[in-house]
Amino acid sequence: MFDGHIAGFGTTEGTRVVVGRWLRSPLGSFVDVMVERADGTRLLLAPRDDVAALVAATYEFDAVHVVPVDLRADEGRRRWRLRAGPLTADLTVGARTGVGHLLALVPRHQALAPLVATAVDPVARVVLDGVRTRGTAGRGRREWYLATDQHAVTSVRALWGSQDLGAVRPVRPPVRFGFSSVPPTPTVTRVLSTIEMTAGPSRHGH
Template sequence: MGMRWIFDGHIAGIGTESGLRAVVGLWQRSPFGPFADAMVQLASGRRILLAPTAEIGDLIASVYNFDETRVLDVAASHGGQWLRVDAGPLRIRAAIGKRTRLGSIARLVPGPVAVHPQWLRAISPLAALLSPGVRTAGAAKGGREEYYGVTDLHRIDSASVGWDGGDAGPLSAIRPEVTFGFSSVPPVPSLARVRTTVIRFGG
């Protein structure tokens, strides 16, 4: 029997014309309680994790690939129409738009099914066709398996993104894909309602 970690909350994916791409996790339920983290990939390809504690940073870095981890205050919140992120050098103010077509489809799947690893393995090839770069199941670092169960998806219509005190440029598609793990986020900036399950077998 393996170990299982479940993170329940939201993931925001944002791209900018400068080439900076950010993936922000806002977790309402997790083994660490509520927290937020941010993964940033610069135009150079450098991947930076912004984590609120060393313990959380160590776990995330054991699953994903980064060139650098910074432990600092990560404040992230969202309402029906907005998203705010303040995490050291990263600042995001975003406007959340309407539900996407994929979000409407996701809501048709019963909740327990939508987040079940067996279902997510089965639909992963379809997810890749509907949203290039996206996988719902795959292999992570350290012999782990990881599953993304998305139950809703909204567009991000506009955003102001700052990095290291400068303007990262207008909102743009997430291109090229981020390379933290086996899956990117949808290419169109969006906020997903998601349950992430990480399983490590053998202890």
């Protein structure tokens, strides 16, 4: 089981970013970043070779880069400070969303996570454009997302190298790394994520 947070946001320049902050996983704690540039190029920024191998085998990218990835989360000030290769992003995390209040009612039990995610999937498809909570990932692997909380991302200061990516915007069009996008509204979502490998059950994030 991968337990952590997924942050998703777009920018006025057109780049869309998905950050996985995994507090607990079979690979230990780590942060990885999926980026879809304005021209549609899909990039993975991973901190280690083992993370890059697992994520790239599960999702689709045009290029994979193993680079220093550092995320400093100031819970008191509700700020995330991300440095990942060429990407610099400072996020301000706001109040719990309306969806977040509903998610707080969802049972957060690891053993039940795939069952709950399956039950929630039809609702997520209708309420959250581009979002699914179960589906088939790379190499035929089945995947489930169980979200249990959500907060708004109210502002972002993001750079790609020296290029300013502009202000925060919705994640539109949806990102194309796997069967599901993140919510169109910029958010940080608490999740339990499960992937069933074809050679046997395993657990992973995003």
